[in-house]
Amino acid sequence: MNSNRIPNSKGETCIICDMEKNAGIHLYTSFICVDCEKEMTRTKPSDPKYSYFLEKLRRIKNPPLYS
Numbered sequence: 134m135n136s137n138r139i140p141n142s143k144g145e146t147c148i149i150c151d152m153e154k155n156a157g158i159h160l161y162t163s164f165i166c167v168d169c170e171k172e173m174t175r176t177k178p179s180d181p182k183y184s185y186f187l188e189k190l191r192r193i194k195n196p197p198l199y200s
């Protein structure tokens with residue numbers, strides 16, 4: 134086997150907590166770990182954390198433009 138793909142044991146960087154996790158979901162081109170995903174589904178709109186998550190998620194839908 135001659136593969137250029139290096140196994141990424143650290144996983145992917147979660148856009149919410151900025152931690153490298155193995156398990157999570159992909160949303161568009163971004164990665165959200167299972168912990169944050171669960172946290173988000175638990176968070177009510179009245180929770181201050183909710184707007185924090187929304188702010189993070191906004192990055193996904195409006196990715197920075199590269200010139």
Ligand SMILES: [Zn+2]
Pocket residue numbers: 147148149150151152154165166167168169170
């Ligand atoms: Zn996370």
